Amino acid sequence: MELLWSDPTANDDILGVHPNLLRDPLKQNNMTLFGADLVEKFLKMNQLQIMIRGNQICQDGMDRFANGQCITISSCSNYCGTHGNDASFLVVQKKLVISPKIIKPSTNGA
Numbered sequence: 001m002e003l004l005w006s007d008p009t010a011n012d013d014i015l016g017v018h019p020n021l022l023r024d025p026l027k028q029n030n031m032t033l034f035g036a037d038l039v040e041k042f043l044k045m046n047q048l049q050i051m052i053r054g055n056q057i058c059q060d061g062m063d064r065f066a067n068g069q070c071i072t073i074s075s076c077s078n079y080c081g082t083h084g085n086d087a088s089f090l091v092v093q094k095k096l097v098i099s100p101k102i103i104k105p106s107t108n109g110a
Contacts (some may be wrong), residue, residue, distance in 0.1 A: 005031045007056050008065040008072070012036040036066035043069060049096060061088030061102045071098070078105035 005023050009015075015035035024031040039051060051070045056063075058074040065072065077087035087103040 005055065007033055008039070008063075008070060009033045009035050012066060036069075039066035039070045050098075052090060057083055057085050058088070059083075059085045061086035062090075062100050073100075077103050 005020070007020060007023065009018060010033075012035075014033075015037040017035070017038065018033040019027065019029065020031040020033045021027070043049065043051060049069075051066075053070065053072050054075055056072050056074070057079050058072055061074055061077075063072045064070070071090070073088045073090060074085055075087055075089070078084055084105060086105065088100050089103075091099040091101060093099070
């Protein structure tokens with residue numbers, strides 16, 4: 001299973017593992033959607049507090065999932081020149097204080 005291209009489910013209420021038809025349109029069952037329950041289990045098993053991930057377009061530059069335990073960031077604003085999405089990066093300080101910095105798409109076409 002290709003975990004790199006797997007994504008969180010649409011919301012915290014969808015639990016377990018589901019086919020990711022967006023990233024796996026040929027239905028080869030190698031990419032999935034994972035629920036908040038699996039994020040919580042993974043973090044607990046590995047004694048982690050939070051998961052920060054990329055490789056998914058977030059309209060507002062970032063998305064929070066699993067009660068904020070999983071943060072997805074977009075590193076490219078206006079992906080492929082067609083999505084109009086913001087980008088972001090996170091500043092992580094002591095005691096796990098996380099401050100998002102949002103980058104708006106260019107308005108001059110550059």
